[in-house]
Amino acid sequence: MQPDSQPAKPPRFSGIEHFYRSCTYTAAGLKTACKEAAFRQELLLGLVAVPLSLLLPLNGILVLLLNLCWLAVLSCELLNTAIESVVDLASPAYHELAKRAKDLGSAAVGVALTALALCWAYAFWQTLA
Template identity: 50%
Template structure:
């Protein structure tokens, strides 16, 4: 595997780093690229997935909002000392909203790639992706109300 490493620019700006070739620019992972696909390791898969999350956080305003709300929800969970089942519900909601936002970002990127000019179908695709995020966000708000509402009420008015 050491022979398969290439120097690629560090995305953080601190210089080059050795990475498997799957992480370099121009690497295509599809069925037509069988030779290179065989070098696509689990490490590359996780690195590419992490890069996608970082891209969404850095470039998507709504992802930053979701991240801020997630931090607040976790802090509130500690302050209100929620139980294990409540933690599971909160963490699942956070993960679902983040995942939906990443999928929405992917949809928007592909739509922009294939249809740079306005098209009604492009608008529909983007609206449906955003709608999926909205559904998860509403469910997360309902779960937050169920988990945090009674505890906050008891803390302030009980």
């Protein structure tokens, strides 16, 4: 390949082939995420929190909210890991903007965890009331 030439675009898929490939990309992403300690900890949190939400005498909407908040934490952690990977690739040396990007990704996870904690505090308050 000559230096001025562009790499060929990957083929585009549709229908069931597109769906299948999307699923394999998702599985690969989740497998990669499971190598991250924070993601594994948040998965473990869900292994406790999801069954607990179903066992407590809670309104169905509150159960849904608790579990959606947990999924939001996982989503934020996935995005944070993606941001960190891209930043490490683009800026292997220390740079203030790279630090800012990583800090903002971490803050997003922190906000999602705070929302989850507040929802659980409300759920326990409802259970005790």
